[in-house]
Amino acid sequence: MVDINRRLLLKAAGISAFGTIFPSVGYLISAHAQEVISKNTAPSAKRWAMLMDISKCPAGCRDCIDACHGIHNVPLINEPGQEIRWIQKVPFSNAFPSQENPYSDISLKKREPVIMCNHCSNPPCVRVCPTQATFKRKDGIVMMDYHRCIGCRFCIAACPYGARSMNFRNPRPYIGSINPDFPTRTKGVVEKCNFCEERLAVGLPPACVAACRHKALIFGDLLAGESEIRTILRNNNAFRRRPELGTEPHVFYTG
Amino acid sequence: MKIKPGTIMGVCTGLAVFILIAAFPFWYGGLKPKAAPDIDLNTPEINALTEKQCVTSTEYMKTEHMKLLNQWRNDVVRNGSRTYIAPDGRQFDKSLTRTCLACHSNKEQFCTRCHNYSGANPRCWDCHSETASAAARKAIILKEKVNLHGGH
Ligand code: SF4
Ligand code: SF4
Numbered sequence: 001m002v003d004i005n006r007r008l009l010l011k012a013a014g015i016s017a018f019g020t021i022f023p024s025v026g027y028l029i030s031a032h033a034q035e036v037i038s039k040n041t042a043p044s045a046k047r048w049a050m051l052m053d054i055s056k057c058p059a060g061c062r063d064c065i066d067a068c069h070g071i072h073n074v075p076l077i078n079e080p081g082q083e084i085r086w087i088q089k090v091p092f093s094n095a096f097p098s099q100e101n102p103y104s105d106i107s108l109k110k111r112e113p114v115i116m117c118n119h120c121s122n123p124p125c126v127r128v129c130p131t132q133a134t135f136k137r138k139d140g141i142v143m144m145d146y147h148r149c150i151g152c153r154f155c156i157a158a159c160p161y162g163a164r165s166m167n168f169r170n171p172r173p174y175i176g177s178i179n180p181d182f183p184t185r186t187k188g189v190v191e192k193c194n195f196c197e198e199r200l201a202v203g204l205p206p207a208c209v210a211a212c213r214h215k216a217l218i219f220g221d222l223l224a225g226e227s228e229i230r231t232i233l234r235n236n237n238a239f240r241r242r243p244e245l246g247t248e249p250h251v252f253y254t255g
Numbered sequence: 256m257k258i259k260p261g262t263i264m265g266v267c268t269g270l271a272v273f274i275l276i277a278a279f280p281f282w283y284g285g286l287k288p289k290a291a292p293d294i295d296l297n298t299p300e301i302n303a304l305t306e307k308q309c310v311t312s313t314e315y316m317k318t319e320h321m322k323l324l325n326q327w328r329n330d331v332v333r334n335g336s337r338t339y340i341a342p343d344g345r346q347f348d349k350s351l352t353r354t355c356l357a358c359h360s361n362k363e364q365f366c367t368r369c370h371n372y373s374g375a376n377p378r379c380w381d382c383h384s385e386t387a388s389a390a391a392r393k394a395i396i397l398k399e400k401v402n403l404h405g406g407h
Contacts, residue, residue, distance in 0.1 A: 180387060181384075184382050197335075201335070201337055
């Protein structure tokens with residue numbers, strides 16, 4: 001009797017454990033299927049990507065950041081942990097923590113790469129978002145539908161690049177002058193770089209690229225064989241942030 | 256058992272007060288009939304139009320504009336479809352600020368008055384600007400003119 005009871009107990013435990021695991025297994029399978037579908041349809045669509053030549057970016061220049069944050073109504077909040085950033089300049093060692101060595105070029109250490117959302121091909125932020133407020137478009141842009149965001153911040157936890165910011169307060173009082181052609185966000189919503197999809201839609205390059213006088217930022221379609229970005233990638237040794245994670249970032253760096 | 260007249264008075268006053276409070280919505284609303292809101296179409300942008308016609312029929316817009324706006328929102332944000340083709344063939348940007356507000360540049364006298372009257376409290380303005388940019392307002396007039404020119 002005792003044995004049977006134990007067997008029953010073990011069976012029940014096994015079944016409930018499987019039940020607990022199963023949704024995530026199913027989820028992983030569907031995420032994989034989605035990935036395959038988007039890969040198969042990729043050649044007919046564009047695949048937007050950014051490339052930064054770090055060596056061309058002078059210290060202290062903030063033109064790209066000001067352009068982006070101005071046009072997208074990004075608030076300027078100076079309290080630690082509450083800042084909103086779509087694009088920022090960080091020390092080389094912060095952007096590429098594992099790629100420095102004690103003997104590397106001193107000028108390289110001083111450089112400040114521009115970092116933003118990588119519009120990953122395999123974006124963990126999309127996988128964890130419970131409302132599909134974050135989703136991936138066919139052209140590779142990882143987009144946010146702010147109408148749907150419930151502010152759960154799963155995506156912030158999932159993004160390995162710190163590309164996302166949470167609005168802990170109403171951002172409007174912190175916006176210098178509001179651009180009426182772009183919405184602001186509201187308290188309780190996460191936000192991030194959108195590769196300027198609203199500008200791409202009318203044939204304009206991203207605001208950061210347009211604002212850079214030093215031609216440090218190149219933007220283009222990776223599926224157009226002759227695009228500038230494709231040519232540079234073909235002829236240079238470009239690197240990406242934390243490629244070992246398998247997220248397939250689409251912001252590349254040279255220099 | 257004898258009930259004191261004071262107690263009856265007290266109970267009556269209490270009942271009267273209770274009924275008065277419970278009936279608040281009736282006497283407050285009923286005694287002050289609200290006039291239908293005065294929806295103002297008098298904006299420089301609308302006045303400049305040769306044909307004063309919204310993106311689709313006025314009847315539809317009066318009762319269903321929120322459905323159209325929801326559709327536009329999903330089209331633009333989720334499906335990348337940005338151009339609305341009106342029943343009469345005119346084309347519009349699916350945009351609250353660049354299209355709707357470009358003509359209805361008087362949000363207070365147009366949207367807000369009716370929303371207040373009907374007790375609707377849309378959240379659009381938490382994020383979207385209440386005014387269209389000057390460029391958008393100019394563009395709506397140009398668009399209309401170009402279209403009429405093309406139609407001749
Ligand atoms: S960088 Fe972060 S936010 Fe951007 S797509 Fe990748 S995981 Fe998502
Ligand atoms: S915070 Fe918003 S975008 Fe991020 S996972 Fe939650 S619902 Fe999705």
